[in-house]
Amino acid sequence: MIPNLPEPNETAHELTRLLDELAAYSDGTNPEEGVTRLLYSPSWLEAQRYLSSTMQAAGLAPRFDAAGNLYGRLAGRDPDAPVVLTGSHVDTVRNAGKYDGAYGIVAGLVAVSYLKKKYGDPIRPIEVVSFAEEEGSRFPIAYWGSGNAAGLYDWRQDGTELKDEDGISLREAMLASGFGGREQEDARRSDLAAFVELHIEQGMVLERMEKRIGIVETIVxxxxxxxxxxxxxxxxxxxxxxxxxxxxxxxxxxxxxxxxxxxxxxxxxxxxxxxxxxxxxxxxxxxxxxxxxxxxxxxxxxxxxxxxxxxxxxxxxxxxxxxxxxxxxxxxxxKPVPMSHALTRSTERICQELVLPYRKMVSGAGHDAQLFPTLCPAAMIFVPSKAGISHSPSEYTEPGLLADGARVLTAMLYELAYEEKST
Amino acid sequence: MIPNLPEPNETAHELTRLLDELAAYSDGTNPEEGVTRLLYSPSWLEAQRYLSSTMQAAGLAPRFDAAGNLYGRLAGRDPDAPVVLTGSHVDTVRNAGKYDGAYGIVAGLVAVSYLKKKYGDPIRPIEVVSFAEEEGSRFPIAYWGSGNAAGLYDWRQDGTELKDEDGISLREAMLASGFGGREQEDARRSDLAAFVELHIEQGMVLERMEKRIGIVETIVxxxxxxxxxxxxxxxxxxxxxxxxxxxxxxxxxxxxxxxxxxxxxxxxxxxxxxxxxxxxxxxxxxxxxxxxxxxxxxxxxxxxxxxxxxxxxxxxxxxxxxxxxxxxxxxxxxKPVPMSHALTRSTERICQELVLPYRKMVSGAGHDAQLFPTLCPAAMIFVPSKAGISHSPSEYTEPGLLADGARVLTAMLYELAYEEKST
Structure with a gap:
């Protein structure tokens, strides 16, 4: 069932505000050089702290795991129910735009915040995640955040001796930013009901095809x-x-x-x-x-x-x-990673009900979502990228399109966490 | 008429000795790095001084012009007769072999030295030239030596502000090595009867075709x-x-x-x-x-x-x-530069008389000889390059082939300078 959804203009405004605020946490202050926020750097840590307090303000309980992944939790009425997870990565490439990764986190925040206000506590807990790392821009390893959550990597032993350009090791950087402590919460998750990632397309297919939503069937x-x-x-x-x-x-x-x-x-x-x-x-x-x-x-x-x-x-x-x-x-x-058929069908139905032109497609880029199908059903939603540009200060998606994506995500999270029988 | 020619083994030995001695004048002493002798550098100046004393020992009167070109003159019995000129360039690319340029100079020296001993003074003066520069390796200008001799460049005004990698100008370098003085002999020649350049092929055509001599009809x-x-x-x-x-x-x-x-x-x-x-x-x-x-x-x-x-x-x-x-x-x-038809025909006849397998060919590389056709008949003779390699420490031509080229040159110089009626 499609719930009442947040008003598009208001959502667009809220998303834009949060994306701008998050983009301010960057190495270098020249806006023409875009956003640079590398794993465990000071700007990265400030961004995670900003998101943590934003989560708190929205009524989500924030916590970090030992790898530096940040989760904001909206408790469920059934405390033993598996968790519905949404979000993306907080790190960027050098001289990035402000949408890649960031959009999936802030849209998750906006969606869950709306659902809590409108519908109160869900049956199943919902968490919004800001993964520590996906891009592989500082250390020669990618998916460090989601990889630790999904059990591909173990922060205690994997990649710890990898060095950045300045010769600083991954372990040193992790410890210096306050993570990698034995007493901290382990990163690996085994309590997930579903993972849904909203992301910009980083390609020009949706724009050329005049679609507003992309539904990822497979990550290549x-x-x-x-x-x-x-x-x-x-x-x-x-x-x-x-x-x-x-x-x-x-x-x-x-x-x-x-x-x-x-x-x-x-x-x-x-x-x-x-x-x-x-x-x-x-x-x-x-x-x-x-x-x-x-x-x-x-x-x-x-x-x-x-x-x-x-x-x-x-x-x-x-x-x-x-x-x-x-x-x-x-x-x-x-290997190619297929997304959940059931979640893909749900997304398609939601787009049809919202009368949003959509396209089922493959993701030609890798994403955090590809780590999860071994743990739980996973889904990915795309919004168009202007001219297909990404990894560039020119990366752009219209606020109206950002709002559409967030509305689809809100509907999905509602179905997954609020309905008696989840898909 | 083909004169008596120097004994091949002895010529090969003499050429090898002179090439080895000349190759010792190089920046860097590691033989694996080959020869580096850039215009107006200390090793360049030492090489020119070495050649000057070698000329003197062979009975040629050495002199420098204001651009740093070195000429060794064997006076003619007719003092007003135009000069028969042979030689090539003394400079090298970085990490060069010991044949490119050098061979044409030392072969000229060996040929003229032999002719003087065997036949005394010629009718027309013969000069062996060691051109200052051809490669364009230090300053972004090539044919600086032959260009000044042929009137393409004027050392007083052309290229003087061109800089090398260290920011030293061509004028500064020229003055520092003792050239560019107003009182020095001007570089431009207007007294030439012919120019003959002997050079390694720097290609693999002669070797593949099993020819010992290349006769250049045109420089491309x-x-x-x-x-x-x-x-x-x-x-x-x-x-x-x-x-x-x-x-x-x-x-x-x-x-x-x-x-x-x-x-x-x-x-x-x-x-x-x-x-x-x-x-x-x-x-x-x-x-x-x-x-x-x-x-x-x-x-x-x-x-x-x-x-x-x-x-x-x-x-x-x-x-x-x-x-x-x-x-x-x-x-x-x-533009393509045709060599003299008459000289090319003479060279061909000499090869036939010496029973040397030859090939008429184009030169795909530029050479000092291309500066001269506006001044006098010009000719170019090639000897094979092993595997076509040049501009490399691996550059190599067998001593026997070096001697063949020198014998053809000797015959040409004899015909041009000793015979009553030159071609």
Whole structure:
């Protein structure tokens, strides 16, 4: 059942206010440089404290776990009932916008605050979470917050010796910001009924399709490879075309071919070469070596693997024909993570009842939600990103669209926590 | 007429000795790092002084001009006759081999020294030149030595404010090494009968074709362009293939296409993309911008221009289809320089008489010889470069091949300076 929902203009205003306040907690004060809030940094800690007091003011009981995840709890009438969890991550990339991660936290706050005022205590407890970390921007590890909550990582032993750019270890940073104490609440959750994450799309599909809500069916699996091709760095003037072993021409053929293959396979497959380095990288010398990356994503594991097999055999074929030595180093492999069918269907029904144009889609980016399906049903809701821009100070979503997302989330939380029979 | 020529083994030995001695004048003493001898540096000045005393010992009268070019003169019986000039450049790139430039100087010395001993004074004066600079490695200007000799540059006013990496100007460096004085001999020559340059091929054509001598008919003309393509730096996961403006995929198509076009046009056309920079150059972000260079060379000016027109229109076409903004900046354009037909024919005849397998060819690299055709007939002789390697400590030519080149040069100098009727 769709409950009474908060008034859109008022919600938009409230979300905008909270996002602006949260964005103020940033390294650097020049707004043109956007928000930089790295795990366990002073601005990160201030942001978590700000959210903690905002939770308290909204009638939620805040608490931190030992990894620095912040939870704000609205107690349920059934104290033993599993917890309905919503939220996202508080950390940012360097020079980020103010929506990625932050939106899911503040929308959760606004939604739960509304529900408490309007409907009182729920049957099942609801918690809003501000995860410590998702981006992997300070230390070379991502999903540190949700990973600790979901049991992928254990803050006592995992990643503790990873270093940031200044040589500070993850453990040192964690302790310095007041976390990682043995007496603190453990991070791992085993009491969850559901996890719902609201997030900006970080892509341009919803905007182009003129949809207001995206319902994530699957978070894609990813494969990343480092490829190197090695030929011979000869003189650009004295080496006839027929005598060359041009590593850059070889890389160009590979990149052009992978793009065409990916286009043939069609959505939701994407394949990207985003990074390339040539050597010696001099205008009048044929490139003797080229290193580049390949990033492949698909929501279907079998198809992801099949495409990668094909792509790698194409690379080998092209290298062999051109007499280039090649080396392929896989360095990231994650499986596609399907969201809960039941929650996805509920979200779809809510959008239909609210007459919000929506699209079922895959998430091409990774999100905290992908950690949870092993623990509980998980769902993800997207709102459009203007021009698809994210990880940039130009990241933007209209307040009206922010409010729509929050209204869908409110309805979902109501169904999950207030109705006698949850989905 | 082919004169008596120096004994090959002895010549090989003498050339090797002189090349090793000259290579000792280098910044840095680690032989694995090769030779680094930049214009007007202390090692450069020592090398010129070494060559000056070697000239003197061989019976040539050495003198420097105001630009730092060193000439060793064997006077002619006809003091008013124009000068037969041979030699090459003494400077090197950073971490060079010991043959590029140096070989042409020491072979000239060995040839003239032999001719003087064997045949006494020539009819026309012969000079061996050690040009101050050709590579453009210290200051952003090339052919500084031969350019001053040929009147392309004037050391009094050209390039004097160009700076090296340490902020030292060309004028300061010139003065510090004792040149650029008003009282010194001017650099510009107007008394030349012919210029003959012996040089390593810096390519692999002679080796692959099993030839011992290359006779340069033309030094190629060159065009260089800086190309930039600009698309949109979107998220590699959330941007479907159909919504991308991927500047790197665009650059890859261009590079692949230019290579195929160049192969279709056939020799002696060469087209090279040797340098590429992508932005933001991150594995999981679609490249929003790519800058790369295009280097095109041909011995025929009309064909060089026609190919460049075609290549640039292909770049425009590809950019337009992909919705990429493009910018094309030409930054180098030189015309092909034909060598003297008469001298080329003489060289060919000499090779035939000496039973040396030879190939008439274009030089895909620029050389000092290209400055001279406006002043006098000019010729260029190549010897093979092992595996085509140059500008590297691995640069190598067998002593026997070095001797062959010196024997051909000796025969040419004899014909030009000792015979009553020069070619």
């Amino acid at each position: 699996g990813q494969r990343r490879y480092a490829i190197s091709l090695e030929g011979a760095a000869n003189h650009a003037g004295t080496t006839p075309m027929t005598m060359r072993q041009d590593a850059l021409a070889g890389a160009a053929e590979v990149i052009f071919r992978l793009e065409a293959l990916a286009a043939q396979w069609g959505e939701p497959l994407v394949a990207t070469v985003g990074k390339i380095e040539a050597s010696p990288n001099t205008p009048n010398v044929i490139a003797g070596g080229v290193a580049f990356t390949v990033d492949v994503r698909h929501s279907d594991e079998w198809k992801l693997n099949a495409f990668c097999d094909l792509a790698l055999s194409e690379i080998e074929r092209i290298a062999l024909r051109r007499r280039l030595r090649h080396r392929i180093t896989p360095w990231l492999a994650t | 003309g060159q065009r260089r362009y800086a190309i930039s393509l600009e698309g949109a730096a979107n998220h590699a996961g959330t941007t479907p293939m159909t919504m991308r403006q991927d500047a790197l995929a665009g650059a890859a198509e261009v590079i692949f296409r230019l290579e195929a076009l160049a192969a279709q046009w056939g020799e002696p056309l060469v087209a090279t993309v040797g340098k590429i920079e992508a932005s933001p150059n991150t594995p999981n972000v679609i490249a929003g911008g790519v800058a790369f260079t295009v280097d095109v060379r041909h011995s025929d000016e009309w064909k060089l221009n026609a190919f460049c027109d075609l290549a640039l229109s292909e770049i425009e076409r590809i950019a337009l289809r992909r919705r990429l903004r493009h910018r094309i900046t030409p930054w180098l354009a030189t």
